[in-house]
Amino acid sequence: MSKTFSPELIMIDVDGTLVDSVPDLSWCLDETLKKVGLPPRGEAAARKWVGNGVIRIVERGIANDLDAPHDEAIFKDAMPIFRELYAENTSKRSKLYPGVREGVDYLKSTGIKIGCITNKDEQFTHPILKDLGLWNDFEIVISGDTLEKKKPDPLPLLHGAKMLGVKPENSLMLGDSTSDVKAARAAGFEIICMSYGYNHGDDIRDSNPDAVIDSMTELRDMIKPR
């Protein structure tokens, strides 16, 4: 028997959890890099660079590395180009992962409150959720620039719980990356991760979430209303 959870609130991550957003992010990053005289890095590289917001993915693309320093002058030119391209391409190539619609519908049927939490900026989060048919499913949407801090800081999770009147210890996060695990632990939330997400190329099991699942359809057996 797998472990079961009975939270009153579930905060759900976007990139790598609900949405495979890399095809659009990677296309925009490569087009941006070409415009500033750098080579495209390809989708496999971009897949490792998602998860810390749009600024970091552009910086990483310029540096062609997850952590190495980037050229600041190139970044200043590149960032507005990326923003303009991504505004037009938030959901042209991005798709919900299999099982997401069923998983969200199941959670809604339990009466558990559900919110959305992402490090993606609001200007991109709102259209992606609308375009992929998830906009009306959440009681709250917290983006990377909604508050002064983003994941792995616990602030967005704590804010979500407070706004919805639920204690952090009765709350759970559904995510895909080590930032999600860190934010959840610091906030006092339980954390379940998707095995298929991004997590910078590392296995999310190494971050010791409370559970790892391959599809949101598994939530039916795992999440039980109180």
Ligand SMILES: O=C(O)COP(=O)(O)O
């Ligand atoms: O890196 C981003 O822009 C967003 O990533 P997240 O939805 O997984 O937080």
Ligand SMILES: [Mg+2]
């Ligand atoms: Mg994610």
